[in-house]
Amino acid sequence: MTVLSAPSPAARERTLLWLLAAVQFTHVVDFMMLMPLGPLLMQRLGLSATRFGALVSAYTLASAAMGVLGVFWLDRLERKRTLLMLYAGFIASTLLCGAATGATGLLLARTVAGACAGLMGAVVIAIVSDVVPAERRGQAIGTVMTAYALSAVAGVPLGLGLANLGGWRSPFIVLAGLAGVVWLLLLRFLPRVDGHLSHASGAAAAAGFTPRLALGWGLTFTVVFASFLLIPYLGAFMVNNVGLSLTDLPWVYLVGGAATFVSSHWIGRMADRLGAARALALLLVATMAPHLLFTHLPPSPLPVVAVVFVLFMTLTSGRAIPTMALVASQVPPSLRGRYLAVNMAASDGASGLAAWMGGLLLSTAPDGTLIGFAQLGWLAVGISTLALGMLWTFVGRAVRLDVTPTP
Template sequence: MKMPHQPRTNTTATAGTLVPKTEIREGLLIFTLAAIQFTHMMDFVIMMPLGPQLMRIFNISPSEFGLLVSAYTFSAAVAGFLSALFIDRFDRKHAMLGLYFGFTIGTLACALAPTFSLLLAARVVAGAFGGVLGALILAVIGDAIPEERRGAATGKVMAAFSVASIAGVPVGLYLASVTSWHAPFYLLAGLSFLVLLASFKLLPPMRGHLTNAVKQNPFLVLKEILQKRNLQWAMALMITLTMAGFLVVPFISPYMVANVGFTETELSYIYLFGGIATVFTSQWAGRLADKHGKQRVFIISAVLSMVPILLLTNLPPVPHYIALIVTTIFFILFGARFVPAMALITSSVEPKLRGSFMSINSSVQQLSAGVAAFLSGLIVQETASGKLLNFNWDGILACVITLLAVWVVRYLKAVG
């Protein structure tokens, strides 16, 4: 009678070793991931409002500023592709801590950079670690959070973008205005170090994806991912969603200063009000996606988002409160379409491939963002008086690509 029972006990013990379910407290895990996501997003977001100051101090053109933004994303794309070859072989905690340490060092290098060229190089380093970090956060959500709560969990972690906009960007811009553009990066490097220490203590071991894993040639894993039709649609959604956003986002701040009449200090209000709104709306979007269907919520949000895109990219000199209404609605709908899209993409892949796929998907996202930012910099032109031209063409192109994303999402299926 004891013989049939013994293997079952061993299996349970082995699984318990690989999947320490009792150690994973969902709320604490989401909070820790959100803290990591906050610093990661703050590092990326702060470049946009610093645009006018960096263009002035380094005497660079819109296309060179576009390169400064896209250097981070191109580096993240390459790193994400390379990490896909081995990221699923490690405990998620160990991978997270290693990447976050590299990200912290890269951010400190940005703070220390004295010239445009060295800042460009430092952004490459920060992007190499930061881009993979974002993918790993989503992989952890996919591994640890059940499908029925995954949209809400994604919304909470993605709300870190909103918190970065509310707290990080205004503080960063203030420090940059009273000291120099280096100050926000010093602040962020220090904060990242504190979060790194806390994450070492708070993150549980996460080896659940290794429970039934079979060692394979990483290139065969990569081939398997790229050949799956559902994952092809997931990557197509990421490409269209990202390009539609980053044709517009990098030049919001320069356009507001050059064409609408904002000062560099007043740019913080754009991110403050947009961030406050999206703290709530991103989580609502996640809950609505869980309740009414992720595809439906994405399609509605994406179609509605075209209205503020066109308004923003054609905005003439107007009272500040009108401009802030437009930018706030833009950020609300930008986040509302991103949350269900990321929940769909995370659910489109089975757990054994999730880490590798999310790294590849992150590469696709970062490459798309880099191409869009660079293309936007080529489209936008600066006149002798400092005004920016052709931003409206960025908006039209973003709307066309948004409609393409709406078409793509209809073919995406949840499998994990």
């Protein structure tokens, strides 16, 4: 296994991280751009709202299901080969999305794309955790996760622009072409990552999935669940309750995405400096104020809304960085890929369940105003408090089980 320790050139590590960030960027854009394409797809393919909802959920559900199945094989292969194989499947299925002639073909292609994307994310984090030393791992994960912010800033607006110019198929075709270029760069520059294979054994696999490690999945679930109670409804709340126009909304998301892109690096460095557990605890507490402030926001001018939204998004999205660094650090390399695959499934399941629960708890007034969003903010704070308790239990059990007590 190649380890990028102090003597290794810093440029090599940066190249590796930005290549992995490019992988994340392509599959995040693939997931995110379908939602704003909804009106166009519903018109061109004759979809009902329910059938369009199935297109969106197929991606996440397939990702969660494949994450669970990844337990059985993901750590048995060299990681570069695994990533290239999954990424090739993602590229082919994205290309098939652009070639689909009807709703059924598009649904099948989206399902395959989601299945590949979920495991890709697990393999990417496993590679970072295997290759980058622990003292730089938080910042490295922060670099890779800037892909999410960059998707909001550049990927989705460009996708919508392509759809307006060339129809709904063109974003998928162009994205598949971009991913193809990234695949070739991975083939050329990604080192072989196989150190986990030398530690693999049946006994290690049996010992890997203990109640302590299952707490890591629960921690990820609660952190993501609290966020996605609110995130799917932010746009509707800003337009219908706070008073923004639809033309203001892209600018608010653009500013929020740009701020998140910058803050991801800072949060990664903070996780390295303070430790992932302490950084996550601080962020869980810090997000409670913007969650309550945003969900109780009265009609306000655009600059005020933008400031509150930036605070909300930078802190909320930043929680994923120390969460991922923490759970990855608790798992030996021989089990890391499988463990993170289930962790990704927990994240996908949490986002889907939280969005569904949020929709059940909200109602819409005749004028379009969302009713119950303030109460949803309090519920998100309660779930974040539960995540704090799980964090304390997870870290405490890790110390008690993994460190030999001093006589």
